[in-house]
Amino acid sequence: MLHFAMFQPLPGFRDFFPERCAKRNHIFRLWTQTARSFNFQQYDIPTLEPLELFTQKSGEEIVGQLFNFTDKGGREVALRPELTPSLARMIGSQANSLKRPVKWFNIAENFRYEKQQKGRLRSHYQLNCDVFGEPGVGADAEVIATAVGCLQVFGLSGADFVVRLSDRNLWLHFLESQGKTGDDAMAVLGVVDKMERLPREAVIEKLEPLFGNKAESFLQQAQSLIAIRSLDELKQFFEGLELATELKQTVDERLGQWSSLLDWLEGLGVTDVLRIDLGIVRGLAYYTGFVFEVFEKGDDGQLTGRALCGGGRYDHLVKKLGYPDMPAVGFGMGDVTLTDLLESKGLLPDFIIAPEIYLVVGGDHERKIALHDAQRLRALGYSVEYPLKNQSFGKQFKLAGQSGARFALIYGEEEVKQHQVKVRDLQTGQEMPIMSVYLVDALGQFFAEGIPAHEPEGADPSKL
Ligand code: HAM
Numbered sequence: 001m002l003h004f005a006m007f008q009p010l011p012g013f014r015d016f017f018p019e020r021c022a023k024r025n026h027i028f029r030l031w032t033q034t035a036r037s038f039n040f041q042q043y044d045i046p047t048l049e050p051l052e053l054f055t056q057k058s059g060e061e062i063v064g065q066l067f068n069f070t071d072k073g074g075r076e077v078a079l080r081p082e083l084t085p086s087l088a089r090m091i092g093s094q095a096n097s098l099k100r101p102v103k104w105f106n107i108a109e110n111f112r113y114e115k116q117q118k119g120r121l122r123s124h125y126q127l128n129c130d131v132f133g134e135p136g137v138g139a140d141a142e143v144i145a146t147a148v149g150c151l152q153v154f155g156l157s158g159a160d161f162v163v164r165l166s167d168r169n170l171w172l173h174f175l176e177s178q179g180k181t182g183d184d185a186m187a188v189l190g191v192v193d194k195m196e197r198l199p200r201e202a203v204i205e206k207l208e209p210l211f212g213n214k215a216e217s218f219l220q221q222a223q224s225l226i227a228i229r230s231l232d233e234l235k236q237f238f239e240g241l242e243l244a245t246e247l248k249q250t251v252d253e254r255l256g257q258w259s260s261l262l263d264w265l266e267g268l269g270v271t272d273v274l275r276i277d278l279g280i281v282r283g284l285a286y287y288t289g290f291v292f293e294v295f296e297k298g299d300d301g302q303l304t305g306r307a308l309c310g311g312g313r314y315d316h317l318v319k320k321l322g323y324p325d326m327p328a329v330g331f332g333m334g335d336v337t338l339t340d341l342l343e344s345k346g347l348l349p350d351f352i353i354a355p356e357i358y359l360v361v362g363g364d365h366e367r368k369i370a371l372h373d374a375q376r377l378r379a380l381g382y383s384v385e386y387p388l389k390n391q392s393f394g395k396q397f398k399l400a401g402q403s404g405a406r407f408a409l410i411y412g413e414e415e416v417k418q419h420q421v422k423v424r425d426l427q428t429g430q431e432m433p434i435m436s437v438y439l440v441d442a443l444g445q446f447f448a449e450g451i452p453a454h455e456p457e458g459a460d461p462s463k464l
Contacts, residue, residue, distance in 0.1 A: 012114065012122025022351035024125070027335055027342075028107050030153045031127045038146045040105035040129050045086040047109070051076040057085040057317060061283045065112040067122075079111035082332065083128045084286070084314065085321070091132050092323025100133030103142075119306035119337040130330025132318070137257055139329050140290045140313060141264030147294060147309050147331045148270045151338075155347045161308060163270070164277035165292045167258070168312070170234070171281060173251050174225060177241045178218060184210060189281045192222065196279060226279040231258055234276065261290065282312055286320075289313035292331070296341050308341065309333035354404025355385035356447070358426070360396040361411045370411040373421070373439060380440065401426060407446060409439075425451045 009015050016024060032042070051068050068078035080086060083106055091102060106128050114120050129146045131139040144163060151161055168189065175185040191206045198206075200219075207215035228234050238251050265271050282291040291312030295303040311331025318326040342348040357377060361370045374384045385403055387396055393412075400408040410422035410431075421439055423446060424431045430451040434442045 010122070012116045012120075014121065014123065018353050019351060022353055023339065023348050024335060026349065026351065027154075027338065028125075031107060031150050031333070032105075034149045034153045035105035035127070035129055035146065038103070038129070038142065038149065040103045040146070043087070043090065043104045043106050044108065045080065045083055045090065045106070047080060048077050049080055049086055051078045053085045053089070054078055054081060057088070057286060057320065062112065065114050067111045067113055080108070081110055081112045082284075083108055083110070083126065084130070084284075084317065084330070084332075087128070087130060087330075088314075088317040088328065089321055089323075091326060091328070092318040092321050095318065095324040095326050098133070101139060102132040103129075104132075105129045117306075119340060121336055125335040126332045128330060128332045130328060132326050132328045134329075135315065135327040137261040137290070138264055139327075140261055141268055143311060143329050143331050144265060144274075144292060145268040145270050147292075147311065147333060148273055150333055151294065151308065154338075154342055156341070156345070158273040159297065160341065160345060161273065161294055161296055162303065163274045163292055163294050164280045164303075165274055165290065166276075166278045166280040167254070167290050168281060168287055169254050169289050170238075170251070170258075171278065173238075173243075173247060173254065174241070176247060177243055178211075178221075180210065190283075192226075192279075192281045193283045195222075195226075226277070228278060229276050231255070231262060231276065234258065282310060284314075286314040286317045287312045288315045290329070294333075296337070305340070306337050307334075308337045352404055355383040356406055357382055357384045357443070358400035358403050358405035358408045359384065359386035359411065360393065360400055360408050361386065362393070362413050362416070366411040366413065366416045369416055369436075370409070373409065373411075373436070376440070377443070382443070400424075407443065423451065 014020075035042075048071075051066070054066060055063050062081045066078045066081055068076065071077050087104070087106070091098065091104075107125060108128075109123055110126050111123050113122055116122070127150060129143055129150075131142055144165070148163060171189060171192070172181075172185055175181070175188055180188055188207070188210055191203060191210075194206075195203050203219060204215050207219060211218045225237055228237060235255055238255065243251060262271065265274060280291055280293045281287075282293070289312065292310070293307045294309040295307055296305050298304040309331055311329070313327070313329040315327040316325070317328060318324070339348065359370045359374055361367045370386065374386065377384050385405065387399060391399070397408070405426055408424040408426055410424060412422070415422050415433065418433075419436045420433045421436055422431055422433050423439075423442065425446070428450070430453070432442075432451050
């Protein structure tokens, strides 16, 4: 026989007890506030989608991690592992009527059957901010600045994280100069994507089928490209390659776009957290241009852990779904690595989950009056609590103290008879009787300033 205690959440899934839920919601709140400050509009998508949407449009890695099954109607379906293909469908379906640029954001739970490890779970929340309909670098700069803002809003700075900016186009141009195009070029990018996490021998092993005995020299060149940290060095690197005239022109144009993107980013004040770093190519299949990932910086300045955020340009996804062409760029930022980072820096407040007001009531008659007031106060936005069964006064005061409420409202026989309520400040122990009709006004004042230390001589509480 099964015992309930045996039911744990599935591996990689989390229960959100109230304290944890409050922290999660705090993150959602600041993400939303920042996305709105950049004028992104919120949208939402279904949790369950046709399997094909992802098998065709996400990268191989994600497809291998799908939670998929056949539904009762015989449809092949999958829990969303990411939002981007669904978003591209939504945008595509209204491509001709949407006012461009379209700037949308969303916060949603994603599901990936990943090997559990630090920073990686099977269910995580992601903030996505995407801009559609603008091919120029202004849109790339906008999403990068939004991502940075979504980290700075928690008090994180360049001392804590770095945005690694890269470019799949430059990589493809470089690979073309090495005779690799099409599927071969994609296969090389697949290796580059994993390079940081693999030992050198394993990388060579993966490159050999593509480069034969030139694998070693290719890796050296790739590593010098990855080591570049400035636009000037990037220019020098490509000048050092023997490029055909047409390719050289394409590379020059691209380097011009780099320069322009860096100008935008400088204007937005985010270059101090930015690092040119071609070590990023992104594992997802749909990326087409500038790509970036954000990483945590350890105390020694080295990058640590899994990415906090990843994104880039994906200009052809909408068209690939069968809709009109629509350039796109965006990012996803996860809650798991961010929560770990904020906790480690002490930047996640401990939320006290408490009512604001606790009612202490005498008998049944007094309760009726008290409940009526509770509903009045709740309608005004106060959080109000009281015992759900008869309790002695002593017990109720104890509960009021334990609840964390700021004020207790006391409805004793005497108070009710005189149409009064006694307000007690649970922090200072101060009390003051208030005429019921003035309760709301008095509470407003008490929450702002506390109960006055002394009732003025001969003061009439009804004059409050
Ligand atoms: P992604 O790099 O797969 O990109 O995920 C973005 C972020 O989500 C990661 O940097 C990480 O913080 C978080 N994340 C991803 N998988 C997990 C996991 N298993 N556990 C915990 N956190 C995770 C995308 O998903 C793209 N669709 C983002 C995008 C939007 N690109 C353009 N627009």
